[in-house]
Amino acid sequence: MGVPGLSGFVEKRGAFLVERRVRDTKLVIDGSSLCYQLYFSSAAADDFRRGGDYASFSSCARSFFAALRACRVSPCVLLDGGRGPADRKRRELARRARQRLETARELGRAGNGAAADRKRWGGGGALLLPLLARDAFVQALRALGVPFVQCFAEADRELAGLANRWGCPVLSLDSDFYVFEVAGGYLPLSHFQWRGVRGEEGGYVPARCFCAESFRGHFGHVGRGLLPLFAALNGNDYVDAAAFEAFFGGVRLPAKRGKESRLQGLLRWLSQFAEPAEAVDNVLKHVKKHLREEMRELLHAAMEDYAPSDVNLEDFFRDGRYECEDAKKAGVPAWVHDAFTRGELSPLVIDVFILRSTFLHVQVENMRRPSAHSTALPIRQVIYGLLLGAPPGAQAASPTKESNKPPVVCEFDRLQSTLKKTYIQAASLPADFCDGHFSLDKLIEVPMSCRRMLLLETLGVKMSSLEPFPSHLQLPVAVTCYWIRHSEPKVKLHQLKALLLMIVSGELHRITNDPDPTDLCTEDDRIAHNVFLEWKEKKLQNKDFDLDAAHGFCQWQCCLKMGLYLNQLLCTPLPEPDLSSRLYSGTLVHRLHQELKSTPSLENLFGLSPKMTQLYQVLLNMVES
Incomplete structure (x- = not known):
């Protein structure tokens, strides 16, 4: 997830980030943030337009975890999984894909100074992670013996839940962790100086830690449960802030315009309420009556996104058990879910199985030609056939044809420099594969x-x-x-x-x-x-x-x-x-x-x-x- 403008808002007020010497502790790490940050702080970042340098990236990952070891920090990495059964983030993912396509188009047209002139850590889609970077990162974690789990969907709530169970900090680069209540604190990756480990015997990583209590107190003692409502009203990956423009037009916020003034005004407005329910009722007074219940449900769902998960990942790291109700409800075979949590299967597998949909990775390529992904289409079709059980010898189908036809998968890929969705037919498996009686739950027995x-x-x-x-x-x-x-x-x-x-x-x-x-x-x-x-x-x-x-x-x-x-x-x-x-x-x-x-x-x-x-x-x- 992510709350627009919140990271910059906190950074400008340095009092909310206190110095921390990180040593002798467990550390719950946001794997997606770390993968991105390590790639673009490694030698591989010098020329990411040319498709990646995975050896340099893996070397950087080894150095990072060696630095933690030197400070007796025990890392535990949580990776984002699929998009989740509700697919609530689809619109945001499409927006990001369009942004990355524009970035890729500019990088393809730019001169050779483009990589040198880029802005590190900024611009949202300003940097494109190479195609196999995430896979290389998972391999590096496995080779280094770093404990990790791939969550069924987005990992934020599990990160907060596990950190609270262990009473340790979360390391991430996601502004949502300014909203989560993490007992051990939130360490922004941008302030985690792992290359500058200090002290030979009692070494530590110099870092800065976000103090939520100080943050809430600064704005009139905002109640502990009100920050999730603050994030929802401001907008995040799941909620469009435009839905609450009527509210912002109806309450008195600082006359000074701008994102930061709006954030500050909203926090001070929320400080007058003791409980989230009271604040929600006041927000809805500014919404048309026939929309109030819909907006109430939207706010409650958005606030629930900031409740730390009750999934007990301690069980996974102790004995490999990861109980996931969403996976069971979706009918994901047990062996598929087990392999997925171990990072042995890609998020594409879960998205295709549950949503029949996938976003294909944006790269720097010739936008006047067909997408580079089209070359691998026949391989993807076999993957889809295995996941969705295309019947042997079935004929071509469209999304509207009968259910006995091969299933289709919605792929989001580029057409020239525009994002386009295409329905792709799953391949029929060979008639002699499993004697024509294939089922995904039995694939491991073939x-x-x-x-x-x-x-x-x-x-x-x-x-x-x-x-x-x-x-x-x-x-x-x-x-x-x-x-x-x-x-x-x-x-x-x-x-x-x-x-x-x-x-x-x-x-x-x-x-x-x-x-x-x-x-x-x-x-x-x-x-x-x-x-x-x-x-x-x-x-x-x-x-x-x-x-x-x-x-x-x-x-x-x-x-x-x-x-x-x-x-x-x-x-x-x-x-x-x-x-x-x-x-x-x-x-x-x-x-x-x-x-x-x-x-x-x-x-x-x-x-x-x-x-x-x-x-x-x-x-x-x-x-x-």
Whole structure:
């Protein structure tokens, strides 16, 4: 959620943010805020237009949690899940998607100073999180052993509830936590100086903590239960403030105009009431009679959003149990919900299953071409078929056809630079899959060989073609083959070679920096790696941003993301690739692509390592064939 203008309002009045030395405590962390903040405070932020640098991002996450460890802080991360059964945030999500599309369009047209000139932490949609950043973040949490849970819907209430159970602070960048009553306090991420840990023996993270009691007292002792009404009247992700313009026109607020004056006036007006019910009655006096009950329900629902959840996440972190009534009511199979809470399935899965709707991620691509997501459409259709049970051999359907036709999913994606919703038919599953008697709740019981066959058939490859490659590269290789066949316009050879060289560079880094007893690093490999690093350090003469190349690499990432999600839904018949292992670096692949156009001999960049040369050739031959 979020209350417009409230963060700036609090920041300007520094007395509400008191210094705190964070150490020897549990810390409940808003994972969505942390993912965003860490990405754009890492080296990966330097060029996010080119599609992400997940290794740098993962390295930043490791440093963050190492800093907490040094101060004996025990983190617990809560991630947002799906949109929730009521889908109350859909209008706000559509607004943000339009804003991001405008940002992406400007970034695609801008010169090379665009990234350097951006404003950090501001402008709402001014920064675009790369496509796989959230997936890389979840992998990093798992690899680091950080306790985390993916909530069924938005995590705010669970964050407040768990923090209150433990009596510890919440770390977030969400202005709603100025409204929640968190006993241990709210630590804004913007003031959490984890890079500046102080004190060697008794180390601590310098931070600032929001003091709700001081805040309420400053404005005439606003009652404890009145801040949720303040947030609802001001407007948030669920409530449009325009609904209460009649109220603001009818009460006496400061004559001085502006958002901050309005916030201050509203707080002082609320301070005259002892209880929320009395204040609500007074608000409704300024609303037309025939709208009062509707507005009362709207206010009560909005205020309930700030009641800490009674879901006991302690049970999850103690023994893995997460009871969720909304999931049960929606008929989510137990194994799907369990995997979802562990972050093994994407929010897309829950949104499609419950709402038959999903928003596709905005990227910097060529807006004159079809969306990069269209390349991965057949993979998404199989995901939809598995989730919604499309009958074998069913014919095409529209949203208005009979229920025995394949179900459809509403996708929000771009048409040029405009947000558009399209109804997509779920794919019919092969007749021999589960002998034509498929049900999602039994998918986990389907033999591994059948699940792998469905994955490989969707991607259009045979297992025998993947066997020459390390297991962790099999899914990316299969996805690359799929991309070559489905990409429009067709992938150019130097674009393919740049992508494969990037994958090989990741493998070379892996064997030289994380030696595997079964994959020994030779002296030739070390020399080749040093040569590669020297090449990377050279300054590129021409740093022009190639929008068409970016579009192609966006397509590949879309295919990888949906290949990853299909693999997860099928309970990983192929090993999940490690996104932090330099599998994709937008900066690197764009540079390789640019230099290959003028210097074809760059293809021999890893020529000093016979092992890497062979890997590159096998990759190229397999994908081209």
